């Protein structure tokens with residue numbers, strides 16, 4: 664684990680550096696408070712810091728305050744190094760946001776175990792963040808295909824529509840439904856159906872650009888949101904249709920032809936998300952009705 668050592672005394676700095684290196688830490692050392700703050704607020708900052716109290720630039724407690732004011736996701740554990748032993752001084756340091764303090768001249772073993780306690784806190788916090796990220800992923804993504812789930816893709820649509828109102832970048836949606844998918848499930852079972860869904864999701868994603876987002880809207884239905892300066896929904900829908908139908912999906916011994924029907928609709932100033940989605944859905948229905956494996960444009964009310 665990386666650790667910052669900030670001390671204006673080179674003797675103290677070198678001593679500390681040698682010590683904590685021996686305990687397995689990677690050391691970054693600086694000789695004043697301003698540089699300490701730069702390192703702690705910079706990219707890939709150390710999560711553990713030993714700050715001398717009195718330093719040029721910013722004092723140890725001042726660096727603490729700045730770090731705590733900045734906030735942010737990942738916690739920085741700060742240990743103040745001080746020659747001061749007055750109770751008020753200690754309180755001042757802790758009030759500034761330090762987690763712990765060690766009085767100079769310090770005992771090596773004491774410093775070692777205090778750093779270990781800090782390290783444990785940083786590691787625990789990392790585990791919490793990882794767990795939270797995992798839950799967030801589960802809450803926003805479809806477990807089977809890994810695509811965004813219905814709630815999340817619709818949230819993205821709402822955000823893109825908001826952005827479109829303040830910029831001139833057009834927004835559109837494409838609704839896609841795999842043709843005769845129920846037949847696959849009924850004939851070969853859900854495992855095969857799932858394999859087809861995964862393959863379809865991959866094929867859709869393979870032709871999308873960075874400005875397009877796709878989610879599984881439910882069952883065998885997918886929702887694409889696209890916003891780009893030169894939005895050509897018909898071309899995008901046709902590209903997606905071809906990508907899906909290009910070759911059959913092979914599942915074990917089975918070779919299954921897969922096609923999709925698509926309806927698309929472009930946002931106009933007066934439409935809201937419901938109107939836009941309804942237009943795309945009606946177009947999708949028409950694509951089914953007109954023979955499947957095809958795309959149809961939607962008519963947005965009032966546009």
Ligand SMILES: [Mg+2]
Nearest residue numbers: 671715717718
């Ligand atoms: Mg000093």
